Amino acid sequence: MSTIGRIPDQDRLTAAQILSGLMPRAEAVLIPLAALLAGFAAFSLFLLALGKSPAEFYALVWKAGFSSAFSWQNTLSRVSPLVLAALCVALPARLGLVVIGGEGAIVLGGLAAAVTGTAVANLPSGLGMVLMALAGMALGGLWIGAIGALRIKRGVNETIASLLMAYIAIALMNHFVEGPFRDPASLNKPSTAPLAEGLRVGDMPFVAAHWGVFAGVVACVLCWILIERTTLGFAARIAGDNVRAAQVQGLPVARLVIGFTALGGAFAGLAGYFEVAAVHGSANASLIAGYGYTGILVAFLARHNPLAILPVAVLLAGFEASSGLIQRRMDLPDATILVFEGMVFIIILLSETLYGRLRIFTPGFWEQS
Numbered sequence: 001m002s003t004i005g006r007i008p009d010q011d012r013l014t015a016a017q018i019l020s021g022l023m024p025r026a027e028a029v030l031i032p033l034a035a036l037l038a039g040f041a042a043f044s045l046f047l048l049a050l051g052k053s054p055a056e057f058y059a060l061v062w063k064a065g066f067s068s069a070f071s072w073q074n075t076l077s078r079v080s081p082l083v084l085a086a087l088c089v090a091l092p093a094r095l096g097l098v099v100i101g102g103e104g105a106i107v108l109g110g111l112a113a114a115v116t117g118t119a120v121a122n123l124p125s126g127l128g129m130v131l132m133a134l135a136g137m138a139l140g141g142l143w144i145g146a147i148g149a150l151r152i153k154r155g156v157n158e159t160i161a162s163l164l165m166a167y168i169a170i171a172l173m174n175h176f177v178e179g180p181f182r183d184p185a186s187l188n189k190p191s192t193a194p195l196a197e198g199l200r201v202g203d204m205p206f207v208a209a210h211w212g213v214f215a216g217v218v219a220c221v222l223c224w225i226l227i228e229r230t231t232l233g234f235a236a237r238i239a240g241d242n243v244r245a246a247q248v249q250g251l252p253v254a255r256l257v258i259g260f261t262a263l264g265g266a267f268a269g270l271a272g273y274f275e276v277a278a279v280h281g282s283a284n285a286s287l288i289a290g291y292g293y294t295g296i297l298v299a300f301l302a303r304h305n306p307l308a309i310l311p312v313a314v315l316l317a318g319f320e321a322s323s324g325l326i327q328r329r330m331d332l333p334d335a336t337i338l339v340f341e342g343m344v345f346i347i348i349l350l351s352e353t354l355y356g357r358l359r360i361f362t363p364g365f366w367e368q369s
Contacts, residue, residue: 023360024362027358027361032302032303032348032351038351039346060322060325073209076208079213079314079317080212081106082291083213083298084212085268086295088264088292089299089300090264090299090302091264091267096239096240099162100163101292102296103166103291104167105139105140105269105292106140107170107288108173109139110287112139115176116131132273132276133277141263141266143269144261144262148258151261193282200277200278202278212278220307232256239251268292297348322337
């Protein structure tokens with residue numbers, strides 16, 4: 001029998017071994033990617049039902065978010081809060097917690113940074129900026145850390161608690177901005193006193209984006225090291241898989257829960273600091289931009305992997321940047337992007353049921369092929 005065109009048995013075995021090793025790892029990439037594409041398809045059907053062109057929609061998303069230097073500037077300006085808000089979800093998720101209250105930590109962190117900025121206006125600018133960032137992180141960490149404490153001490157569901165506390169945080173921010181901390185000069189839009197120019201965060205060199213983007217990258221790298229390369233991260237993963245087993249092994253589950261939720265809240269508070277110091281210049285209603293809720297989608301799409309959060313945040317930031325252009329060109333409401341993100345989020349949640357169930361991602365499937 002001719003052997004031309006046949007793969008030798010040893011080469012077949014090698015290919016099978018390679019695939020059996022790669023496919024289980026590819027599951028965490030291919031399933032979210034397929035869910036994202038399915039979300040695009042579902043939203044396309046929604047647009048067709050409205051008599052709108054899906055091709056035009058996605059072309060406008062590309063044009064507004066990624067096609068030019070100006071587009072990238074708009075996109076990157078939204079990356080920092082999305083990355084830091086996603087970490088507020090991803091870190092507690094390693095312990096099996098679903099915390100969705102990052103929006104509250106962002107607005108309170110921004111308020112704390114703005115008030116601190118007024119108090120330290122006479123200090124050297126470098127010291128003042130550090131104190132502002134620490135104030136934002138401290139209040140954000142306390143706010144979300146309290147949710148972890150409620151879970152451990154009283155068994156309060158962290159998802160409901162974080163959502164309700166986000167509304168409380170927004171109400172508190174509005175109260176203080178419109179009351180005790182309002183700048184008398186802010187007539188039409190209540191705001192805190194504007195920050196001194198020396199306390200404003202500028203853009204990075206050669207990049208039309210502020211330093212919050214760099215802070216987000218550093219935060220993701222540090223969180224990945226914490227989770228994957230430290231004993232604390234290992235203990236958190238054990239507790240997330242089986243709390244009872246972790247307690248039997250003597251792991252400090254309570255401290256892990258409170259610590260990881262507080263750390264996630266601190267990152268969300270840092271996002272509030274950058275929104276005040278780099279974007280708005282004061283605390284006002286513009287802080288309530290929905291980044292905390294979009295951060296939930298970023299974290300789930302990234303499978304709570306801090307390094308995967310970065311590219312996903314860039315993608316979602318591009319979607320957010322296209323909202324205004326889509327509204328003008330396609331005569332669609334400003335909330336169209338929110339509908340799009342909501343559809344994608346639902347399909348991503350549904351895709352969670354596929355993990356471990358598709359034989360193509362098991363080593364045995366390729367070894368038998």
